[in-house]
Amino acid sequence: MAQRSSPTITTIAEAAGVSIASVSRVLNGLPVRAETERRVLDAAGRLGYVPNSAARTLRSARTQQIAFAVADIGNPVYLAMLREIQPVLKEAGYRLVLHSTGADTAEEVEVLRGLGQRYADGLIIVPIRVTADHVAELRRADAPVVVIGSLPEEGLADNVRTDSRRGVELALEHLTALGRRRIGFVNGPADTVPGRARAEAFRDHTARAGRPADPALVHEGQFDRETGAAAVQRMADAAEPMPDALLCANDLIALGALDALRARGLAVPGDVAVVGMDDTDLAAVSWPPLTSVSLGSAERGRRAARLLLDRLDGGADAADARVITVHPRLIVRASTGGARVVDDGSAAH
Amino acid sequence: MAQRSSPTITTIAEAAGVSIASVSRVLNGLPVRAETERRVLDAAGRLGYVPNSAARTLRSARTQQIAFAVADIGNPVYLAMLREIQPVLKEAGYRLVLHSTGADTAEEVEVLRGLGQRYADGLIIVPIRVTADHVAELRRADAPVVVIGSLPEEGLADNVRTDSRRGVELALEHLTALGRRRIGFVNGPADTVPGRARAEAFRDHTARAGRPADPALVHEGQFDRETGAAAVQRMADAAEPMPDALLCANDLIALGALDALRARGLAVPGDVAVVGMDDTDLAAVSWPPLTSVSLGSAERGRRAARLLLDRLDGGADAADARVITVHPRLIVRASTGGARVVDDGSAAH
DNA sequence: TGAACTTCTGTAAACGTTTACGGGAGATGG
DNA sequence: CCATCTCCCGTAAACGTTTACAGAAGTTCA
Numbered sequence: 218m219a220q221r222s223s224p225t226i227t228t229i230a231e232a233a234g235v236s237i238a239s240v241s242r243v244l245n246g247l248p249v250r251a252e253t254e255r256r257v258l259d260a261a262g263r264l265g266y267v268p269n270s271a272a273r274t275l276r277s278a279r280t281q282q283i284a285f286a287v288a289d290i291g292n293p294v295y296l297a298m299l300r301e302i303q304p305v306l307k308e309a310g311y312r313l314v315l316h317s318t319g320a321d322t323a324e325e326v327e328v329l330r331g332l333g334q335r336y337a338d339g340l341i342i343v344p345i346r347v348t349a350d351h352v353a354e355l356r357r358a359d360a361p362v363v364v365i366g367s368l369p370e371e372g373l374a375d376n377v378r379t380d381s382r383r384g385v386e387l388a389l390e391h392l393t394a395l396g397r398r399r400i401g402f403v404n405g406p407a408d409t410v411p412g413r414a415r416a417e418a419f420r421d422h423t424a425r426a427g428r429p430a431d432p433a434l435v436h437e438g439q440f441d442r443e444t445g446a447a448a449v450q451r452m453a454d455a456a457e458p459m460p461d462a463l464l465c466a467n468d469l470i471a472l473g474a475l476d477a478l479r480a481r482g483l484a485v486p487g488d489v490a491v492v493g494m495d496d497t498d499l500a501a502v503s504w505p506p507l508t509s510v511s512l513g514s515a516e517r518g519r520r521a522a523r524l525l526l527d528r529l530d531g532g533a534d535a536a537d538a539r540v541i542t543v544h545p546r547l548i549v550r551a552s553t554g555g556a557r558v559v560d561d562g563s564a565a566h
Numbered sequence: 567m568a569q570r571s572s573p574t575i576t577t578i579a580e581a582a583g584v585s586i587a588s589v590s591r592v593l594n595g596l597p598v599r600a601e602t603e604r605r606v607l608d609a610a611g612r613l614g615y616v617p618n619s620a621a622r623t624l625r626s627a628r629t630q631q632i633a634f635a636v637a638d639i640g641n642p643v644y645l646a647m648l649r650e651i652q653p654v655l656k657e658a659g660y661r662l663v664l665h666s667t668g669a670d671t672a673e674e675v676e677v678l679r680g681l682g683q684r685y686a687d688g689l690i691i692v693p694i695r696v697t698a699d700h701v702a703e704l705r706r707a708d709a710p711v712v713v714i715g716s717l718p719e720e721g722l723a724d725n726v727r728t729d730s731r732r733g734v735e736l737a738l739e740h741l742t743a744l745g746r747r748r749i750g751f752v753n754g755p756a757d758t759v760p761g762r763a764r765a766e767a768f769r770d771h772t773a774r775a776g777r778p779a780d781p782a783l784v785h786e787g788q789f790d791r792e793t794g795a796a797a798v799q800r801m802a803d804a805a806e807p808m809p810d811a812l813l814c815a816n817d818l819i820a821l822g823a824l825d826a827l828r829a830r831g832l833a834v835p836g837d838v839a840v841v842g843m844d845d846t847d848l849a850a851v852s853w854p855p856l857t858s859v860s861l862g863s864a865e866r867g868r869r870a871a872r873l874l875l876d877r878l879d880g881g882a883d884a885a886d887a888r889v890i891t892v893h894p895r896l897i898v899r900a901s902t903g904g905a906r907v908v909d910d911g912s913a914a915h
Numbered sequence: 916t917g918a919a920c921t922t923c924t925g926t927a928a929a930c931g932t933t934t935a936c937g938g939g940a941g942a943t944g945g
Numbered sequence: 946c947c948a949t950c951t952c953c954c955g956t957a958a959a960c961g962t963t964t965a966c967a968g969a970a971g972t973t974c975a
Contacts, residue, residue, distance in 0.1 A: 299639060307666075312665075334618065
């Protein structure tokens with residue numbers, strides 16, 4: 218363990234009998250005499266030289282790191298994004314710095330501000346809410362930022378979004394086509410980006426269908442299993458009849474609902490059809506397998522990574538922020554009936 | 567976007583009318599005159615100063631980053647570790663650099679070697695195999711390393727392991743106690759660290775019980791669902807009777823087995839009891855809920871993080887590598903019968 | 916009053932790279 | 946044979962910090 222301090226470019230230069238400039242040139246593939254190259258590579262190999270990234274960064278202002286910030290990396294949606302982002306970045310020679318901020322909005326803003334430390338060349342962030350502070354920090358950001366999720370203003374940052382309204386519609390159309398008429402809706406917090414979008418879409422769609430949402434059929438909680446169970450509990454205990462279908466704002470909620478329905482002896486999809494959202498791995502594993510609206514998490518992750526790399530390569534024209542929209546698809550499984558894929562009709566790219 | 571270059575310590579010094587040394591002192595909480603402190607903080611606030619981490623690192627040789635390397639961050643086991651590691655590191659003021667190496671052993675070694683770049687103050691790694699190259703790199707590592715999983719030699723590195731042999735025993739004892747006699751075993755690759763341990767434990771235990779493992783009852787594949795399904799397929803198609811219990815080397819395999827059993831009309835646990843390993847989130851979600859051997863992934867992650875932080879604080883006595891063993895527990899769910907927890911009898915801490 | 920301390924501050928070096936600049940040596944051409 | 950051009954290479958500066966060292970100013974005490 219008593220390692221003698223590791224070799225620097227100076228050590229190599231001495232060992233090879235050349236100047237540090239030559240060493241640097243060889244190491245960076247700049248043109249040098251063959252003999253010089255040989256000597257340097259030889260010395261470097263012999264001494265086990267590895268370049269110091271801090272020095273490199275300080276001089277060149279490139280960290281070869283990209284940060285990815287989400288509320289909770291345990292959430293399968295964010296995990297799906299990460300799984301796509303990681304290989305893309307690695308391929309391009311970047312390390313991945315992961316921030317799991319928790320539900321705390323202030324921490325997200327802190328991550329944005331942290332870019333000022335210049336520990337990363339860029340950031341991909343999935344904000345749970347977008348506050349005025351977010352907007353302010355996005356404007357002054359010290360490095361390119363790609364936001365996954367909707368933004369309140371145009372031109373703030375490169376942006377990969379999904380049409381979650383359309384996702385809700387896909388689910389509702391599917392349930393309606395199956396003959397379900399009393400459709401319940403279990404949402405997460407309505408003051409979050411995804412929560413609000415889903416709530417509005419549900420309201421609009423039911424209104425448009427001439428059946429304004431019965432408040433007894435709408436439940437708001439968190440994006441977790443307990444909320445799904447609690448919603449079923451409440452609806453089953455109510456005076457009104459049980460809904461014949463439940464649209465859940467994510468798969469976790471849907472799984473909680475499945476459990477509670479089973480506990481009450483209600484058949485799925487016989488008595489109640491259940492639809493989740495996000496189409497996480499859990500959907501395929503649950504019993505019955507869960508029909509779910511895919512919001513293209515993996516694709517959004519991949520697109521975001523590419524967008525950022527593009528920006529870093531200077532490929533993007535300066536000022537104008539780019540927006541990519543990923544289209545939702547409905548993955549039909551046993552929790553509503555048959556098994557087929559219904560997409561939204563528009564091209565997926 | 568056309569940001570003027572961000573303020574440095576020099577900018578602040580000029581604005582505050584003091585020297586850069588004083589600025590640095592204020593920023594690092596060293597003693598200065600109150601008036602000086604006021605001026606510096608004022609200027610820093612006004613100009614939005616943020617310290618540059620590369621410069622800081624170059625000078626102080628501390629990156630405030632810790633790397634975590636696993637084969638596949640999509641694997642729930644590694645994810646469970648990450649979820650515990652992340653907050654511990656954040657709390658201590660470290661960023662987390664994530665490496666997902668893929669099944670490739672060479673890439674793991676590359677990560678170890680990469681420490682020479684000094685982009686991280688330490689590394690937590692979960693090797694899928696431990697080769698001679700691993701050992702060599704561990705010896706010469708440029709920063710403290712904590713290995714999660716068993717090591718072939720003592721004293722190589724701080725090490726958090728689990729007693730997976732004991733885990734296999736817990737499962738087998740449980741099944742035996744339930745009256746199961748023909749117990750099948752579905753493993754992942756036997757040349758991996760976890761695969762080998764499980765295989766040996768199964769062999770030893772059945773031998774000790776006087777019922778040496780029937781090769782027809784042992785299946786080796788990958789650590790995935792397909793392998794579970796394939797194993798059931800093969801055993802059901804064989805001339806011999808179907809086993810009355812299946813021990814699967816991880817939860818994914820078990821889920822695949824559950825699917826295949828259901829497809830063949832075999833009841834779980836009626837006809838076949840199924841046990842998984844790792845006790846991931848999936849175990850609780852599946853149907854029927856899966857009895858699983860918890861190998862304490864979360865705890866191993868947490869312990870590893872603390873061990874590393876300890877080492878970085880110089881709290882650890884130089885040379886001697888420390889070993890922590892986390893004890894397995896059996897989480898009984900419906901896939902084998904009742905619902906209770908059986909642990910291995912020794913203290914969990 | 917001046918020596919000896921304290922307390923605070925500034926100057927400058929150092930961390931390990933990359934790169935602008937200029938010089939030396941050999942080749943080419945008039 | 947000297948001017949010019951090319952090709953390599955070395956010197957030195959710069960990136961933005963932290964910190965050793967020493968000096969300035971004020972305090973204490975004989």
